[in-house]
Every structure is written in C-alpha cells, then in structure tokens.
Amino acid sequence: MRAGLKEALQAVLSYQDEMSWQQGRSARWGRRQSHRDAYGDIIGKCSQMQELYRLLDKVSATDSTVLVLGENGTGKELVARAIHEHSARKDQPFVVQNCSAFNDNLLDSELFGHARGAFTGAVKSKKGLFELADGGTFFLDEIGDMSPALQVKLLRILQEGTFIPVGSTQTQKVDVRIVAATQRDLKEMLRQGQFREDLYYRVNVVSVALPPLRERLADVPLLVDHFLDCHAEPKRKIRLSSACRQRLAEYHWPGNVRELENEIERVLVLQSGADEIDEDTLSPRIRYHDYRPGGEGGPPTLTLPQAIARLERAMILDHLKRAQWNKTRAAVSLGISRRNLIRKVQSYQLERRRQSRD
Numbered sequence: 001m002r003a004g005l006k007e008a009l010q011a012v013l014s015y016q017d018e019m020s021w022q023q024g025r026s027a028r029w030g031r032r033q034s035h036r037d038a039y040g041d042i043i044g045k046c047s048q049m050q051e052l053y054r055l056l057d058k059v060s061a062t063d064s065t066v067l068v069l070g071e072n073g074t075g076k077e078l079v080a081r082a083i084h085e086h087s088a089r090k091d092q093p094f095v096v097q098n099c100s101a102f103n104d105n106l107l108d109s110e111l112f113g114h115a116r117g118a119f120t121g122a123v124k125s126k127k128g129l130f131e132l133a134d135g136g137t138f139f140l141d142e143i144g145d146m147s148p149a150l151q152v153k154l155l156r157i158l159q160e161g162t163f164i165p166v167g168s169t170q171t172q173k174v175d176v177r178i179v180a181a182t183q184r185d186l187k188e189m190l191r192q193g194q195f196r197e198d199l200y201y202r203v204n205v206v207s208v209a210l211p212p213l214r215e216r217l218a219d220v221p222l223l224v225d226h227f228l229d230c231h232a233e234p235k236r237k238i239r240l241s242s243a244c245r246q247r248l249a250e251y252h253w254p255g256n257v258r259e260l261e262n263e264i265e266r267v268l269v270l271q272s273g274a275d276e277i278d279e280d281t282l283s284p285r286i287r288y289h290d291y292r293p294g295g296e297g298g299p300p301t302l303t304l305p306q307a308i309a310r311l312e313r314a315m316i317l318d319h320l321k322r323a324q325w326n327k328t329r330a331a332v333s334l335g336i337s338r339r340n341l342i343r344k345v346q347s348y349q350l351e352r353r354r355q356s357r358d
C-alpha cells in the first residue's frame with residue numbers, strides 16, 4: 001500500500017515535471033514563434049514584419065483570396081509564394097502572371113487558353129494558365145491593369161471557378177486559389193469606374209499591405225547580409241566597411257528591397273577582389289545621399305552641420321581620387337585654396353585612408 005502510494009506520488013511528481021518542462025518549452029517555442037527574422041524567403045524582423053508574418057500564418061491556413069498591396073520592390077511576389085508554400089496547396093502548382101505584360105487578347109488566351117482556330121495562327125488548342133494552376137495557387141500581379149472584359153472573366157472564376165477559353169463554347173472548371181497584387185490605388189480606380197466594384201470586393205477578401213523599406217530601415221543590415229550571402233561567390237566571406245554599412249542603413253530606398261538587392265549585386269561585381277567593400281563602391285545616389293526630406297520619407301535623420309560635413313567629405317574624397325591625389329588639381333576643381341583643402345583632408349583623416357588603401 002505504502003509502496004503503491006510512493007509510486008503514485010512519484011508518477012504525479014514526474015508528470016508535473018514533464019508538464020512544467022513542456023510548458024517551458026512551449027513558452028520558449030512561443031517566443032521564438034512570436035519573433036521571427038524570416039518567413040520563407042521573406043527577410044525582416046521589425047515589428048511591421050512580425051505583424052505581417054502573423055497575418056500570413058492565418059491566411060495561409062485558408063483558401064481565401066488575398067490582395068497584396070505595396071510599392072514596387074516591397075516583396076509582393078515573395079509574399080504570394082510564401083502564402084502558397086505555407087498552405088495545403090504547397091505541392092500543387094504555383095503560377096505567376098503579370099497582367100500588364102501583354103495586350104488584352106494575348107493575356108486572355110494566356111490566362112484562359114484558346115480553342116483551335118480561335119484566331120489566325122491558332123493552329124492547335126492551348127491550355128491557359130488557370131488550367132495549369134488547377135489545384136494550386138495563381139499569383140496575378142498588377143491586377144489593376146486588367147481590361148474591363150478580362151475583369152469580368154476573372155470575376156467569374158472567383159465566383160464559380162469556371163471560365164471559357166478564347167474561341168470555345170465549352171465551360172471549364174478549376175480549383176485555384178488566387179493571390180492578386182497591385183501597386184495602384186484600386187479604391188480610386190473604383191471611384192473612377194476603371195475597376196469593377198464586385199471584383200474589388202471578391203479580390204479584397206483579405207488584404208496584406210507591405211511596408212516600404214524606408215519605414216523599416218532597421219531591417220536593412222539583415223537584408224544586406226542576406227543578399228551578400230545570396231550573391232557573393234560561394235565560400236567567400238565579404239565584409240562591408242562600417243561607413244559603407246552606415247550609408248546603406250541611412251538611404252531612403254525609393255525602389256525598396258529590389259533596389260537594395262541590386263545595389264548589393266552591383267558592389268559585389270565592382271569590388272574587384274577586396275575582402276572589404278568600402279563606401280566608394282556604392283552608387284553615387286546612395287553614397288552622396290545626405291538629406292532625406294520630411295513627409296513621406298519620415299523625418300530627416302541628420303542635422304544641417306552633419307549633412308554639410310558629410311557632403312564635404314564625400315566631395316573632397318571624390319575630387320582627390322579623380323585628381324589621383326594631386327591636391328593642387330583637386331583644390332582647383334573643388335574651387336577652394338590648396339591650403340584650405342589640406343586642412344580639410346587632415347580634419348577628415350582622408351590621407352590616412354588613402355595610405356591604408358594604396
């Protein structure tokens with residue numbers, strides 16, 4: 001009896017241990033889940049991205065139509081792909097079509113296919129992308145560029161899952177989840193009668209808005225490292241100088257993540273064998289970017305004296321390099337005296353920099 005009690009007690013204790021371990025684990029797991037650096041291929045850890053990931057978790061688990069909104073280069077296609085890959089359809093096709101890529105007739109036959117003889121040159125019937133996407137996800141990019149006639153066809157797919165290929169009389173049925181994207185203001189297009197209201201509400205069941213990169217500059221270093229990893233030659237560890245990183249972190253990125261990715265690819269091409277990339281390799285618009293106007297781009301980050309000093313330093317360095325470090329020539333092209341230039345070179349410690357590089 002006593003032994004039985006002891007055993008039972010031990011069982012309870014170990015059960016409690018197990019529970020508290022499990023709880024601890026799920027709390028740790030929860031913390032990890034609630035703060036992520038990436039979601040599929042989407043990189044970012046700022047609070048807007050955390051919110052985005054939580055929303056993507058929810059929409060991925062459903063079949064509902066999603067409208068992805070955001071400026072060019074904010075990752076709309078990446079989001080569509082992540083939704084597909086986190087959904088039950090992940091082993092089925094993921095098909096992409098940009099609605100502004102073709103004229104109306106071509107887009108019609110691309111999306112819905114055509115029957116033999118539908119138009120001159122249609123010697124064979126052809127399957128459309130909707131048919132190829134059956135069972136999977138269709139990412140329709142730039143949906144705001146669809147003509148009114150195609151908007152009607154799309155509405156029918158969304159409502160009934162049916163369509164009629166160009167030149168055919170036969171209705172076909174498909175099971176396709178649609179993720180649409182646009183950088184246009186669909187509500188405004190609606191008011192102007194350019195976008196159908198019924199289609200708007202069908203497409204916009206859930207909308208996912210992507211923040212422009214300038215509103216999440218804190219993620220720039222993470223993205224920079226990600227693109228360095230992606231685009232550097234395998235096994236080469238390439239660093240960016242701290243000045244270079246700083247320029248990248250301060251720029252306002254009007255072209256968003258796409259512009260940042262291109263810039264990293266560009267510096268990797270131009271770095272010519274050095275292990276550390278310096279700010280001089282950056283594109284001039286980024287290197288000389290000193291002043292970010294307020295308003296849309298957020299408040300300016302520099303004081304006036306800081307901005308002037310930065311521009312001065314960058315210009316002096318540029319002119320010195322062009323003059324192959326001949327100070328007399330650089331002073332002439334800068335429009336200042338040689339003595340003044342020497343003073344500034346000393347105060348910005350540019351000479352030391354030259355020696356360390358040559």
Ligand SMILES: Nc1ncnc2c1ncn2[C@@H]1O[C@H](COP(=O)(O)OP(=O)(O)O)[C@@H](O)[C@H]1O
Nearest residue numbers: 041042043071072073074075076077078257258
């Ligand atoms: N958050 C992100 N993390 C990693 N790469 C990104 C991110 N956002 C965009 N990109 C990359 O930037 C480029 C543009 O993204 P894309 O999805 O085509 O943008 P959009 O469709 O909004 O114009 C792609 O190469 C994509 O991989």
Ligand SMILES: [Mg+2]
Nearest residue numbers: 073076077141
């Ligand atoms: Mg795109």
